[in-house]
Amino acid sequence: MSIKIAMFGRTEIITRSKTIAENSQNIAIIPFRYEEEEEVLELIEKAFMCDIYIFTEPISYLYVKEKVEKKRLPVVRVEFDEHTIISSVHYLMMHSPHITNRLSIDIIEGTNINSMLQELNIDSKNAYQYTYQKDTIVDLDAIIDHHVSLWSDGIINHVLTSSNEVKERLHLLGIPVSMMHIPSKNIEQAINIAASMIRFNKKTSSQVVIGYAAIKNSVQTIHEDDVVQIEINKIKEAFSRFASKTNAAVFATCNNQVTIVGTKSLLDYLTKHYRDFPIFHELTNELQLPINIGFGLGLSPEQAENNAQLALKACNLEKKSISYIMNERQELIGPIGVTKHVDTSKLYQALIHKARLNNELSYNFIEFITNRNNEPFSSNDIAVFYKVTKRSAERTVNKLLTGEVIRVSGEERPYLKGRPRKLFTLNQ
Numbered sequence: 001m002s003i004k005i006a007m008f009g010r011t012e013i014i015t016r017s018k019t020i021a022e023n024s025q026n027i028a029i030i031p032f033r034y035e036e037e038e039e040v041l042e043l044i045e046k047a048f049m050c051d052i053y054i055f056t057e058p059i060s061y062l063y064v065k066e067k068v069e070k071k072r073l074p075v076v077r078v079e080f081d082e083h084t085i086i087s088s089v090h091y092l093m094m095h096s097p098h099i100t101n102r103l104s105i106d107i108i109e110g111t112n113i114n115s116m117l118q119e120l121n122i123d124s125k126n127a128y129q130y131t132y133q134k135d136t137i138v139d140l141d142a143i144i145d146h147h148v149s150l151w152s153d154g155i156i157n158h159v160l161t162s163s164n165e166v167k168e169r170l171h172l173l174g175i176p177v178s179m180m181h182i183p184s185k186n187i188e189q190a191i192n193i194a195a196s197m198i199r200f201n202k203k204t205s206s207q208v209v210i211g212y213a214a215i216k217n218s219v220q221t222i223h224e225d226d227v228v229q230i231e232i233n234k235i236k237e238a239f240s241r242f243a244s245k246t247n248a249a250v251f252a253t254c255n256n257q258v259t260i261v262g263t264k265s266l267l268d269y270l271t272k273h274y275r276d277f278p279i280f281h282e283l284t285n286e287l288q289l290p291i292n293i294g295f296g297l298g299l300s301p302e303q304a305e306n307n308a309q310l311a312l313k314a315c316n317l318e319k320k321s322i323s324y325i326m327n328e329r330q331e332l333i334g335p336i337g338v339t340k341h342v343d344t345s346k347l348y349q350a351l352i353h354k355a356r357l358n359n360e361l362s363y364n365f366i367e368f369i370t371n372r373n374n375e376p377f378s379s380n381d382i383a384v385f386y387k388v389t390k391r392s393a394e395r396t397v398n399k400l401l402t403g404e405v406i407r408v409s410g411e412e413r414p415y416l417k418g419r420p421r422k423l424f425t426l427n428q
Contacts, residue, residue: 052197088160216289
């Protein structure tokens with residue numbers, strides 16, 4: 001099975017990407033080269049025969065973000081992470097130490113450079129940060145005007161940019177400027193994740209599951225890098241054992257995260273272990289630092305990845321170790337691995353007297369609800385749990401609805417084709 005990856009970027013990046021992919025079997029990099037990021041608007045229309053799209057620069061992706069999301073195209077972005085910025089600034093320090101004293105940097109929203117500069121012993125007061133938004137088309141003129149204004153006022157002596165077009169236009173104005181260097185490891189990571197997504201996607205049309213595990217952000221800034229890396233290695237080892245049970249794939253990413261990618265087997269495992277979630281307890285008992293584990297569900301790799309990031313952000317709102325799932329409707333499930341209270345005595349009385357279920361069905365339903373940790377469920381979930389036909393499960397659901405034991409809480413679409421399923425939750 002040959003995987004065709006559409007790679008959008010400058011010639012130098014694509015050349016490096018093709019070299020990296022040479023060692024990977026059955027992966028073909030289809031180049032879509034541009035000089036200016038805006039050209040991607042036309043290039044993306046020519047990539048329809050490819051399985052997945054990789055964007056090597058954040059601004060080029062922002063130009064087509066709305067189109068990509070509307071068409072639900074599978075996308076992976078090369079990370080412009082802490083490693084990218086630190087290595088770029090370090091390169092400047094090695095070759096021109098004086099320029100890092102007064103530096104202007106433009107980066108995508110969500111990246112804080114202050115802690116990175118401190119690691120390089122650079123006073124953050126002398127570094128000026130321009131952040132562009134993730135959700136809107138970038139105004140390159142605004143980025144350029146920001147740098148030009150600082151240069152004209154004599155506040156800076158160098159610009160470090162994430163955009164090649166910004167670099168070229170500032171160079172024409174005589175302003176010293178450098179383009180951030182993308183580490184080969186980041187490119188390799190993007191290719192590996194893209195290939196894994198497509199392999200899973202071609203095997204099944206059902207939901208894609210992506211999970212991220214990471215040391216909590218507030219803790220990472222306090223502990224030494226080598227301590228954090230030891231703990232990340234422990235997470236990767238545990239996730240690798242976990243992946244072997246769920247037909248999933250595991251990667252260690254460049255930003256101190258571990259990624260797991262899977263489909264039905266991984267999803268089935270998660271839904272069966274809302275209450276206990278063994279790997280979560282294994283890691284929290286073994287690690288010396290609090291962690292986040294966020295899972296995202298989606299009908300495309302792009303949707304699953306976005307939801308996993310949202311789940312991870314929700315985890316970081318807590319100080320303790322915690323794990324959440326964000327489903328394809330962006331509803332937060334969890335925390336998983338933490339038992340939710342269900343008043344089983346009250347529920348039993350409602351099942352007997354309101355829904356008029358017999359004793360056996362009542363006890364089975366209580367077991368079903370507690371096993372799922374009182375999370376929303378469908379009639380299909382009941383059919384699987386009881387090992388009965390879908391029609392029989394729907395009759396039970398109708399009794400529960402009539403007796404007002406449960407209520408409709410939403411719907412899910414676990415497959416690309418077919419009608420969505422109704423979801424139900426207890427009326428307690």
